[in-house]
Amino acid sequence: MPEKIEPLANGAKEPVHDVAVLGGGSFGSAMAKVLGENGHRVHFWMRDEAQAEEVRTTGINSRYMPGVEIKGDIRPTTDLADAIGKAEIVFVAIPSKAFRTVIRENSSKFRDGQIVVSLTKGIEAHGFKLMSEILLEEIPRCRIGVLSGPNLASEIVNRDLTATVIAAKDPDVRRTVQDLLGCEYFRVYANVDIYGVELAGALKNIYAIVAGLASALDMGENANAMLITRGLAEMSRFAVSLGANPMTFMGLAGVGDLIVTCTSSKSRNFRIGYAVGKGQKLDDAVAELGQVAEGIYTLELVKEKAEAIGIYMPLVRGLYEILYGDASISAVINSLMMSVQNSDVEFILPRTIAE
Ligand SMILES: NC(=O)c1ccc[n+]([C@@H]2O[C@H](COP(=O)([O-])OP(=O)(O)OC[C@H]3O[C@@H](n4cnc5c(N)ncnc54)[C@H](O)[C@@H]3O)[C@@H](O)[C@H]2O)c1
Ligand SMILES: O=P(O)(O)OC[C@H](O)CO
Structure with a gap:
């Protein structure tokens, strides 16, 4: 049992949940x-x-979180059916691949x-399925967030x-997750746009790779701001074309x-x-990292999808050509800078067609 259960943000102690x-x-x-x-099992x-x-x-989980003690009533297990069976709520942090x-093999549980x-x-x-879509397909009788x-x-x-965002259609799911996770250092905001929240989380990994490249090349703060903001324009253009709400991109899960x-070497x-900006080969950088960097897979999928549905994503295309093609970084930068000068916020001023 935990030594002490901290009160939640609303001052009340929650009942212990599995x-x-x-x-x-x-x-x-x-x-x-x-x-x-927070006192849960x-x-x-x-x-x-x-x-x-x-x-x-x-x-301690020394391989992934060295030196950090995971305190409380933590029951590590390799028995997945048992973990699902005992839980009221299940959080899934398994890489997309x-x-x-994992869910399908245990769907009956x-x-x-x-x-x-x-x-x-x-x-x-x-x-091109998001994780919530996989959950809906594999375990449709569950309530998804x-x-x-x-x-x-x-x-x-x-x-x-x-701070983070819980996106769910069911208000009880949103409230439950806020109650379970909220505490004096962790705040959980709510959204109903599951698709937008989820797609934003996946897409931003691509622009983080771009920002890492720019940082390696010491391109300057103006360039960093340009890349982040144009990344936001590009990812929201893509997501909205697939049905996401553009306003989600103004929130925590978006911008x-x-x-x-895009600003942290963590x-x-x-x-x-x-690493790639400093001249390392992609495969070597991935091997050295030893953890998942979802953006390298998301990049390939988004580039393909954007081409299939005709969405203009120059940063995605440029990064793809650097990582998976044979384009030099300087050639890609030059082509981006010399492309058609266009609308800042296309939800206010539509982009001109020619690019
Ligand atoms: N680390 C973060 O800061 C962070 C924050 C928010 C979201 N995420 C997301 O969480 C997800 C998980 O990332 P992470 O940071 O925990 O990755 P990680 O690289 O730290 O750990 C990956 C974990 O997945 C396990 N795993 C890999 N293949 C598996 C399989 N076939 N079956 C079961 N387990 C498998 C590994 O054993 C490992 O425990 C990613 O989609 C990531 O984008 C990560
Ligand atoms: O370490 P990354 O690049 O997978 O990012 C971790 C989180 O998604 C940041 O919100």
Whole structure:
């Protein structure tokens, strides 16, 4: 049992809930820590028994969160069915490439009406599916939510002040997640635009790689601001064309997450861009990182999708040509700078067609 249950932001102590966190990486560890400190019983599922045993005996996940003690009633397990079975609410922090497989293999273990919240910021290659869409397909009888925002795991575990967004259609899902996670250093805002919140979380990883590249080249603060803002224009153009609400991009899950990921070397996507900007090969940078940087996969999928539906995404195309083609960084920068000068905010002034 935890030594002390901190009161939540509303001053009341919540009843203890059984929650499951699926995924023993950086973000699963960070969310397990918040939930444990808030007094909940956390069934923390990870694949690796040695890692589970380490968390069980020392409270530390040294591979993904070295030196951080995950306090409270944390119950690490490699038995996924047991974790789901015991939980009232399930949080899923599994990389997008493995997300469907893990959920599908255990779909019969989820209960009717059980709340399942995706923490994953990626897109499935086959069919361009977001994680909430996978959940709806695999476990349609559950109530689905998506948590996304400017949430560097390494800061959350330090109890650095942080805000995030829970997006769900069901108000009870939104309220439950706010109550479970909210505390003196973690605030949870609500949104109903699941698709926009989720797509924003996936797309910003691409622009974080771009920002890392720019930082490696020491392009200057004006250039950084230009890249972030044009990244926002590009990602909202794309997302809105697929049905997202443009206003979502003004919120924490949109511009908030874009800012943190594009300005912090704590972001793994930023670090990949920085390494490539310093001349490292992409594969070597990924191997050295040793953690997931979803943006490198999202980039390929978004480039393909944007071309298929005719959405202009010059930063996506330029980054793709650098990472996966043979374009030099300077040639891409030159072509971006010399393209047609266009509208700032296209929701006010439509873009001219020629580019
Ligand atoms: N780390 C952050 O700051 C952060 C913040 C918000 C959201 N996210 C998102 O959370 C998701 C998970 O990222 P992370 O940071 O925890 O990654 P990570 O690289 O730190 O850890 C990945 C975890 O997934 C596990 N895993 C990999 N393949 C698996 C499989 N086939 N089956 C089961 N488990 C598997 C690994 O064992 C590891 O425990 C990503 O989509 C990421 O974008 C991360
Ligand atoms: O480390 P990254 O680049 O995966 O980013 C982590 C979070 O998504 C930031 O909100």
